[in-house]
Amino acid sequence: xxxxxxxxxxxxxxxxxxxxxxxxxxxxxxxxxxxxxxxxxxxxxxxxxxxxxxxxxxxxxxxxxxxxxxxxxxxxxxxxxxxxxxxxxxxxxxxxxxxxxxxxxxxxxx
Amino acid sequence: xxxxxxxxxxxxxxxxxxxxxxxxxxxxxxxxxxxxxxxxxxxxxxxxxxxxxxxxxxxxxxxxxxxxxxxxxxxxxxxxxxxxxxxxxxxxxxxxxxxxxxxxxxxxxxxxxxxxxxxx
Numbered sequence: 001x002x003x004x005x006x007x008x009x010x011x012x013x014x015x016x017x018x019x020x021x022x023x024x025x026x027x028x029x030x031x032x033x034x035x036x037x038x039x040x041x042x043x044x045x046x047x048x049x050x051x052x053x054x055x056x057x058x059x060x061x062x063x064x065x066x067x068x069x070x071x072x073x074x075x076x077x078x079x080x081x082x083x084x085x086x087x088x089x090x091x092x093x094x095x096x097x098x099x100x101x102x103x104x105x106x107x108x109x110x
Numbered sequence: 111x112x113x114x115x116x117x118x119x120x121x122x123x124x125x126x127x128x129x130x131x132x133x134x135x136x137x138x139x140x141x142x143x144x145x146x147x148x149x150x151x152x153x154x155x156x157x158x159x160x161x162x163x164x165x166x167x168x169x170x171x172x173x174x175x176x177x178x179x180x181x182x183x184x185x186x187x188x189x190x191x192x193x194x195x196x197x198x199x200x201x202x203x204x205x206x207x208x209x210x211x212x213x214x215x216x217x218x219x220x221x222x223x224x225x226x227x228x229x230x
Binding site: 002033035043044045046047050051056088090092096097098099100101102103104 | 147158159161208217218219222
């Protein structure tokens with residue numbers, strides 16, 4: 001059972017906007033930044049969003065992050081077939097003194 | 111560009127010790143801005159942080175509570191690499207193991223991952 005809670009799946013059609021949620025607690029999301037990773041089958045996770053809403057260079061501005069209280073969201077606008085992947089949220093947990101992750105959301109582009 | 115190259119055995123028997131090494135290029139294991147993490151991924155447990163080591167005037171390490179007593183993460187400055195040792199493995203330790211860099215507070219680069227199976 002992952003410390004952060006994500007929906008197991010999400011879907012959308014090309015061009016649509018999709019949102020993936022991530023729920024935590026005051027010891028992780030509520031007290032610190034949230035990070036999002038994108039993972040394709042057979043590859044390592046890749047940083048998608050850092051410090052809640054910042055994009056590394058090379059990540060399209062179709063991807064955006066936000067946070068409110070102990071929950072966070074990843075939004076993908078203008079959905080494309082190449083966005084089909086697993087998405088994970090992460091945060092540092094002050095109580096556990098370690099990184100915690102969500103269970104992952106499998107995004108399907110219909 | 112930071113690159114992390116994992117090496118180690120892919121198959122162990124129960125009760126053995128898992129030893130993995132992560133060789134760093136493009137950064138220094140002794141960097142005052144970085145920490146060096148181990149993370150694993152399995153269908154049953156998802157992504158699970160295992161531990162990390164970092165240098166801030168002296169070496170420090172931190173470990174997941176669930177693994178304390180079984181895990182050691184060390185740095186080898188002469189080879190610019192860091193390692194994971196996990197003792198008394200069981201089939202529940204079967205997973206893909208990743209090494210990853212934490213830079214200015216967040217994990218940015220991941221190694222390619224190495225599948226490890228524990229089976230008699």
